Amino acid sequence: MSAPLHKARPAGQGRALPDTQQGMRRRNLSRVMHTVRDEGPLSRAAVASRIGLTRAAVSTLVDELIRTGLLEELGPERPGRVGRPGSALAVSGRGPAGIGAEVGVDHLAVCAVDLRGEVRARAVRHVANRDRSPEPVLGELTELIHRVVAEAEGEGLWPAGLAVAVPGLVARDARTVVRAPNLGWLDTDLAPLLPAKLPLTVANEANFGALAELWLGEDTPRDFLHVSAEIGIGAAVMVDGRVLHGNRGFAGELGHVPVWPDGPSCACGGRGCLEQYAGEEAVLRAAGLEPGEDRVGLLAGRAEQGDAAVRRALHDAGTALGIALTGAVNLLDPENVVLGGALSGLAPWLLPSLRSELARRTAGPPCPVSVSALGPEGPLLGAAHSVVRGVLDDPAAVAERG
Numbered sequence: 117m118s119a120p121l122h123k124a125r126p127a128g129q130g131r132a133l134p135d136t137q138q139g140m141r142r143r144n145l146s147r148v149m150h151t152v153r154d155e156g157p158l159s160r161a162a163v164a165s166r167i168g169l170t171r172a173a174v175s176t177l178v179d180e181l182i183r184t185g186l187l188e189e190l191g192p193e194r195p196g197r198v199g200r201p202g203s204a205l206a207v208s209g210r211g212p213a214g215i216g217a218e219v220g221v222d223h224l225a226v227c228a229v230d231l232r233g234e235v236r237a238r239a240v241r242h243v244a245n246r247d248r249s250p251e252p253v254l255g256e257l258t259e260l261i262h263r264v265v266a267e268a269e270g271e272g273l274w275p276a277g278l279a280v281a282v283p284g285l286v287a288r289d290a291r292t293v294v295r296a297p298n299l300g301w302l303d304t305d306l307a308p309l310l311p312a313k314l315p316l317t318v319a320n321e322a323n324f325g326a327l328a329e330l331w332l333g334e335d336t337p338r339d340f341l342h343v344s345a346e347i348g349i350g351a352a353v354m355v356d357g358r359v360l361h362g363n364r365g366f367a368g369e370l371g372h373v374p375v376w377p378d379g380p381s382c383a384c385g386g387r388g389c390l391e392q393y394a395g396e397e398a399v400l401r402a403a404g405l406e407p408g409e410d411r412v413g414l415l416a417g418r419a420e421q422g423d424a425a426v427r428r429a430l431h432d433a434g435t436a437l438g439i440a441l442t443g444a445v446n447l448l449d450p451e452n453v454v455l456g457g458a459l460s461g462l463a464p465w466l467l468p469s470l471r472s473e474l475a476r477r478t479a480g481p482p483c484p485v486s487v488s489a490l491g492p493e494g495p496l497l498g499a500a501h502s503v504v505r506g507v508l509d510d511p512a513a514v515a516e517r518g
């Protein structure tokens with residue numbers, strides 16, 4: 117049978133399987149995978165009782181998942197039980213892996229995550245990408261992808277797909293960067309510039325950061341706002357565990373919400389946008405520092421030492437974030453706001469003014485603001501895990517390609 121490729125789809129938006137016998141089989145394969153991954157190791161009988169299918173039906177599904185390398189048997193369970201000893205099943209540490217990649221303004225990163233959720237290979241390169249054209253940047257990224265894929269293959273894994281996080285607006289085709297102002301990219305289809313063999317999903321880094329928070333964070337609610345920053349400020353709106361994409365896929369541009377309508381002009385064409393007050397470069401400017409590498413490290417270091425100008429700049433950035441978030445919180449009523457990405461490293465100095473501004477301005481009780489434990493790793497992990505989730509959600513489609 118020929119192998120249908122995954123159609124690109126926005127990350128985290130599992131497609132509904134058809135309501136046919138074939139669709140039912142694929143749904144059941146997914147239920148087995150999720151059950152073993154969340155609760156395993158489990159015997160076939162335990163899987164059957166958890167998902168409410170007969171032992172025979174589960175055995176057929178499990179055999180298929182073992183044959184295609186998605187599940188593995190750990191050996192017989194300890195003796196002494198009544199009946200034929202069952203073998204404990206676990207998600208395979210070989211088999212498909214999700215390849216996540218990140219294009220940052222100052223760095224490129226790639227990682228491979230296996231079905232168990234472990235990072236198995238990783239490569240990072242610090243490089244100034246601002247105003248570099250997409251070809252050389254994605255050429256370097258492709259080198260890193262090949263290196264990570266080779267390392268993963270050395271451990272018995274194979275790449276099931278590639279997801280790329282970018283600091284910009286991505287069209288709903290999940291491959292075209294419409295605008296990435298801090299890279300200087302406009303209307304660029306990334307697919308021809310990346311390894312052709314891998315099914316590709318491109319998404320805004322804030323969206324992948326939010327998905328990482330949902331999948332890997334502790335007690336993350338299903339309705340929350342995830343705010344992250346590098347030089348720009350992005351947000352993802354999570355509604356019932358899904359990223360809100362908006363009409364064109366551009367939802368979440370918190371950085372261009374006006375904080376002060378007559379403020380400084382912004383690259384977007386507006387004035388007084390949040391980014392002009394709380395973006396890394398704006399904060400450095402306000403603190404009288406030169407933008408360079410490791411901007412967050414510089415700001416955090418100075419703030420820790422008690423530098424009054426830096427603390428004042430971060431306090432004001434927190435206030436601006438609070439004002440911009442007030443609109444979002446009043447409009448969307450999220451359960452909480454999560455600060456991720458580079459912002460998480462500056463949280464101790466941003467949070468007091470952010471929280472008080474938000475509390476003062478929101479209707480109803482204040483919306484809690486927390487800090488992501490994933491920090492700057494969020495978008496890269498979210499990208500890789502989105503591929504892994506795709507495998508767990510439809511193991512049959514991926515097994516056919518393995």
Ligand SMILES: [Zn+2]
Nearest residue numbers: 372382384389
């Ligand atoms: Zn703007």
